[in-house]
Amino acid sequence: MVQLLKNTISLIHDSPKRGVFAITGGGSEALSRLLAVPGASRTVLEAIVPYHSESLAQFLGGQPDQACSDKTARAMAMAAFQRAMALDPEADHQVLLGLGVTSALSTDRQRRGDNKVFVCIQTLGATVEASLVLVAQRSRKEEESLVATLIIDLLAEVCGLPIDLAFPEEPDIFHRRETVARQAWQDLLNGESNSSHDPGAAPQVLFPGAFNPLHDGHRTMIRLAETLLEKPVTLEISVFNVDKPPLDYFDLAHREAAVGEQCPLIFTHAPTFVEKSAIFPGVTFVVGVDTVKRIAQSRYYNGSMTECLEAISTIRDHGNQFLVFGRQHGDDFESLDDLDLPEVLRSICHGVEEEMFRHDISSSQLRAKNAGD
Numbered sequence: 001m002v003q004l005l006k007n008t009i010s011l012i013h014d015s016p017k018r019g020v021f022a023i024t025g026g027g028s029e030a031l032s033r034l035l036a037v038p039g040a041s042r043t044v045l046e047a048i049v050p051y052h053s054e055s056l057a058q059f060l061g062g063q064p065d066q067a068c069s070d071k072t073a074r075a076m077a078m079a080a081f082q083r084a085m086a087l088d089p090e091a092d093h094q095v096l097l098g099l100g101v102t103s104a105l106s107t108d109r110q111r112r113g114d115n116k117v118f119v120c121i122q123t124l125g126a127t128v129e130a131s132l133v134l135v136a137q138r139s140r141k142e143e144e145s146l147v148a149t150l151i152i153d154l155l156a157e158v159c160g161l162p163i164d165l166a167f168p169e170e171p172d173i174f175h176r177r178e179t180v181a182r183q184a185w186q187d188l189l190n191g192e193s194n195s196s197h198d199p200g201a202a203p204q205v206l207f208p209g210a211f212n213p214l215h216d217g218h219r220t221m222i223r224l225a226e227t228l229l230e231k232p233v234t235l236e237i238s239v240f241n242v243d244k245p246p247l248d249y250f251d252l253a254h255r256e257a258a259v260g261e262q263c264p265l266i267f268t269h270a271p272t273f274v275e276k277s278a279i280f281p282g283v284t285f286v287v288g289v290d291t292v293k294r295i296a297q298s299r300y301y302n303g304s305m306t307e308c309l310e311a312i313s314t315i316r317d318h319g320n321q322f323l324v325f326g327r328q329h330g331d332d333f334e335s336l337d338d339l340d341l342p343e344v345l346r347s348i349c350h351g352v353e354e355e356m357f358r359h360d361i362s363s364s365q366l367r368a369k370n371a372g373d
Helices: 002-014 029-036 053-060 070-087 140-158 183-189 216-229 249-259 273-279 289-295 305-317 363-372
Strands: 018-024 044-048 096-104 115-123 126-134 173-180 205-208 233-238 265-268 284-288 321-325 327-329 332-334 349-351
Touching: 002 029, 002 140, 018 029, 018 070, 029 044, 029 140, 044 070, 053 070, 070 096, 070 115, 070 126, 096 140, 115 140, 126 140, 126 249, 173 249, 183 265, 205 216, 205 273, 216 233, 216 284, 216 321, 233 249, 249 265, 265 273, 273 305, 284 289, 289 321
Parallel strands: 018 044, 018 096, 205 233, 205 284, 233 265, 284 321, 321 349
Antiparallel strands: 096 115, 115 126, 126 173, 327 332
16 A cells, blocks of 8 residues: 555656645645655645644635635635746646645544545646545544545546545545636636637626625616616626635636526636726726725725826726616615715716615625525
């Protein structure tokens, strides 16, 4: 078994794949195994163990909802992949990878929930994830060994080696899934493109957002915008966001499937409205009143009101405008008319009348409701 493991790791080192490894909660034994076999420098660009919650938050650009979850493992893998591209900028992006692992294993303190591990590997071509719930009784050492084996086996699979991931035996619960990216998504992730839209069919009205999920409030805004502007609305989701890892391919596939045929959807590499306006000059943006307030706040521009006004002026000069929907805040309904905005922004904003739109279901509220059902 030991020799077989060494042979597998040697083949991993001989493959062209290399990347950044981020592991927390358990699984660091995999790093020891990889580094113990000659040739590790060809595989490991960097390894990080963000064990403290603040360390993990800094690595991800924000606190995750849960330290041990599939979502967090994917975010870690994506952050690691971005780090790999930064460390090896001359490399073919096809050979780079980011590995993220988050575990909750046996401990000497009280902890609720199952012992489990989530492993994700992000490449330019795919997001690959494996999870394992450790139901059988094991020591911490035995769990660490099993998790390390899972990490190395998944890494070997991504490196193109013939590995059987159908383990372990019952009663443990094992899952593996993968989303292969279409070329347009890959082009966004590696910076070759800034939008997935067809260049010959640029949108006329763009509704930016996360749409996680697309709810009735969004649908009402779409319907009213199309009525008022007499133009079709296209949804826009930025794959890249400020201070967060990019969305992975599971995220993109999920958002796309959720929207379905309800409305055209494009993905972009444009987290700010200045970047959106450069890609889509002359387009009207459909936004909520909270978004307009943020556009006018200096804290989003390095604390500089001068930078803020310059950015808004750039949006104006690109011929863009904003169709602004109000929002319920407690007992009050806040609309565009209630805002104190710089004149340069006010001049390109058009409000939707309160009686036309009063819908206060937010995406976060809906997610909380669904989680409680």
